[in-house]
Amino acid sequence: MNVNNKHYLTIWFQNGIVYMINQDLLPFRFEIYESKSYTDTCFAIKNMIVRGAGAIGAAAGFAMAQAFLQCDGNLNFVQKAKSEIEATRPTARNLFFATERVYRAGLLAVKNAEKEAQQIALEDIDAGKMIGFYGNEIIKDGMQILTHCNAGWLGFVDYGSALSPIYHAKNEGKNLFVYADETRPRGQGARLTAWELQNEKIPHLIVPDNAGAFLMSKGKIDMIITGADRIAANGDAANKIGTFEKAIIAKTFGIPFYIAAPTSTFDINCKNGDEIIIEVRSEDEVLYQTGINEKGELSRILVCSPGSNAYNPAFDVTPASYITGFITEKGIIEPNVNAIKNLFS
Ligand code: MRU
Numbered sequence: 001m002n003v004n005n006k007h008y009l010t011i012w013f014q015n016g017i018v019y020m021i022n023q024d025l026l027p028f029r030f031e032i033y034e035s036k037s038y039t040d041t042c043f044a045i046k047n048m049i050v051r052g053a054g055a056i057g058a059a060a061g062f063a064m065a066q067a068f069l070q071c072d073g074n075l076n077f078v079q080k081a082k083s084e085i086e087a088t089r090p091t092a093r094n095l096f097f098a099t100e101r102v103y104r105a106g107l108l109a110v111k112n113a114e115k116e117a118q119q120i121a122l123e124d125i126d127a128g129k130m131i132g133f134y135g136n137e138i139i140k141d142g143m144q145i146l147t148h149c150n151a152g153w154l155g156f157v158d159y160g161s162a163l164s165p166i167y168h169a170k171n172e173g174k175n176l177f178v179y180a181d182e183t184r185p186r187g188q189g190a191r192l193t194a195w196e197l198q199n200e201k202i203p204h205l206i207v208p209d210n211a212g213a214f215l216m217s218k219g220k221i222d223m224i225i226t227g228a229d230r231i232a233a234n235g236d237a238a239n240k241i242g243t244f245e246k247a248i249i250a251k252t253f254g255i256p257f258y259i260a261a262p263t264s265t266f267d268i269n270c271k272n273g274d275e276i277i278i279e280v281r282s283e284d285e286v287l288y289q290t291g292i293n294e295k296g297e298l299s300r301i302l303v304c305s306p307g308s309n310a311y312n313p314a315f316d317v318t319p320a321s322y323i324t325g326f327i328t329e330k331g332i333i334e335p336n337v338n339a340i341k342n343l344f345s
Pocket residue numbers: 051052053054148149150151152155156161188226227228229239240241314
């Protein structure tokens with residue numbers, strides 16, 4: 001990805017320090033957050049300085065590697081660190097995929113932990129690129145595409161999942177238009193997807209989350225592509241809250257609904273969507289909004305009736321029967337048990 005004509009990854013690891021684009025400040029400020037210990041990296045994951053399936057996976061792998069570097073031969077320390085890292089974002093499959101791999105590698109030799117974490121980040125980049133390649137095949141010139149939340153390069157180490165096919169298609173010379181759901185309560189669509197699309201010079205509009213039925217009924221959407229945070233063995237897929245609603249509306253209007261995700265997001269030990277743990281986040285994300293005022297100062301304001309409480313489930317599960325296909329780094333597959341099993345054979 002390029003920001004101000006300079007190439008960046010969303011997250012990288014050097015000399016024991018995790019560097020990440022601070023997504024909590026975007027699009028208002030572009031800053032790199034530095035995390036020197038695994039606890040600091042846990043803080044960054046929990047507070048969404050880094051977020052999105054692949055980026056969380058890379059962060060968790062790096063945090064695990066930091067724990068090995070900090071442990072001084074004490075395995076209890078490493079095990080405690082693993083539990084703390086895994087408690088930060090429970091729905092995110094990539095997080096567990098990464099902690100398991102780095103933990104196992106580190107048990108053999110401390111230096112292997114960092115090697116494995118770097119390898120996971122590299123695989124994430126390659127997967128994003130290939131998702132773009134395969135996803136481009138179903139995008140026709142002139143299409144209008146709806147996306148929800150942010151599954152672009154900010155949600156991964158680079159390229160992204162849902163937005164990668166769009167970037168690839170644009171590079172092939174196709175004209176596209178993207179509708180970005182604002183994605184309440186945190187605004188990943190309005191803040192992050194819109195910022196990425198501006199950087200990539202892709203024509204787009206931010207739309208309210210509840211505009212889906214209107215847009216689809218007016219023939220304004222040709223296809224929906226979203227990301228996923230965990231996909232069960234039967235194809236049920238957890239993604240940002242509001243995704244299921246879009247899938248229901250898409251089915252009503254016969255609009256293809258694709259989920260783009262690397263194989264690292266599939267959890268074949270999870271039978272179906274009922275087994276996916278849904279993270280419930282702080283009510284403050286609903287009650288308050290953060291933005292900049294006319295002086296360019298960042299501030300947080302209350303946007304709800306003072307004294308009312310809020311409920312904030314971060315994800316919902318779209319049943320496989322609503323999904324047209326999964327765009328993966330190994331190709332586009334149908335949302336069923338056999339096709340998903342084949343991904344791993
Ligand atoms: O709560 P977030 O921003 O970490 O939400 C997760 C996601 O980024 C989305 O659900 C996304 O659409 C899929 S993963 C890039």
